[in-house]
Amino acid sequence: GNSVTQMEGPVTLSEEAFLTINCTYTATGYPSLFWYVQYPGEGLQLLLKATKADDKGSNKGFEATYRKETTSFHLEKGSVQVSDSAVYFCALKTSYDKVIFGPGTSLSVIP
Amino acid sequence: ETGVTQTPRHLVMGMTNKKSLKCEQHLGHNAMYWYKQSAKKPLELMFVYSLEERVENNSVPSRFSPECPNSSHLFLHLHTLQPEDSALYLCASSQGGGEIVGYTFGSGTRLTVV
Numbered sequence: 001g002n003s004v005t006q007m008e009g010p011v012t013l014s015e016e017a018f019l020t021i022n023c024t025y026t027a028t029g030y031p032s033l034f035w036y037v038q039y040p041g042e043g044l045q046l047l048l049k050a051t052k053a054d055d056k057g058s059n060k061g062f063e064a065t066y067r068k069e070t071t072s073f074h075l076e077k078g079s080v081q082v083s084d085s086a087v088y089f090c091a092l093k094t095s096y097d098k099v100i101f102g103p104g105t106s107l108s109v110i111p
Numbered sequence: 112e113t114g115v116t117q118t119p120r121h122l123v124m125g126m127t128n129k130k131s132l133k134c135e136q137h138l139g140h141n142a143m144y145w146y147k148q149s150a151k152k153p154l155e156l157m158f159v160y161s162l163e164e165r166v167e168n169n170s171v172p173s174r175f176s177p178e179c180p181n182s183s184h185l186f187l188h189l190h191t192l193q194p195e196d197s198a199l200y201l202c203a204s205s206q207g208g209g210e211i212v213g214y215t216f217g218s219g220t221r222l223t224v225v
Contacts, residue, residue, distance in 0.1 A: 032213075036216075042218050042219070043218045043219045044201070045216065046213045049213060093212075093213070098159060099205075099214055101153065103153045104154075
């Protein structure tokens with residue numbers, strides 16, 4: 001079946017550090033890929049998405065590239081801020097199926 | 112009001128109480144979902160409604176009873192809960208079908224069972 005694997009957290013970084021959160025997936029067909037973010041005390045928000053191979057999703061300084069050859073969708077940001085502290089979920093969806101979420105990676109950015 | 116709205120934001124209930132969680136979406140979506148989020152556990156999909164019909168029930172105990180009276184509203188009725196049911200309950204909606212879209216989530220109801 002379809003599944004999403006993310007790197008274990010928590011991840012702790014200093015402000016302005018480079019961020020990478022790894023995500024790999026297993027899916028039949030050609031899924032769309034997503035990153036969601038959950039700030040403390042809130043629900044999940046869609047951060048970015050990519051719908052086909054080699055697409056790059058970007059938003060708020062975050063980027064992720066859909067790599068079909070490595071079945072990956074790693075999240076990156078060049079310079080993190082304290083306000084980026086949150087839990088990040090990688091997810092996939094194929095047609096006529098529900099979204100499959102990864103377990104989430106907690107990020108803590110310290111000043 | 113736009114997006115997905117959940118009420119109440121916080122709820123404390125005894126094990127013998129009956130309460131309901133409410134979710135409302137104004138996005139014109141035709142599918143709605145209940146998720147349970149517990150500390151240090153993955154998101155658990157509880158129920159899926161598509162076109163107001165329940166299409167998925169992931170072995171959820173009968174003390175949780177969903178209701179979808181129309182495409183804009185979703186309820187989760189709670190009765191005789193256990194302390195391990197304490198969690199953040201998230202509602203989401205989407206435009207179902209073949210189109211590849213993500214979900215829109217509400218802010219959740221933080222439930223504490225005492």
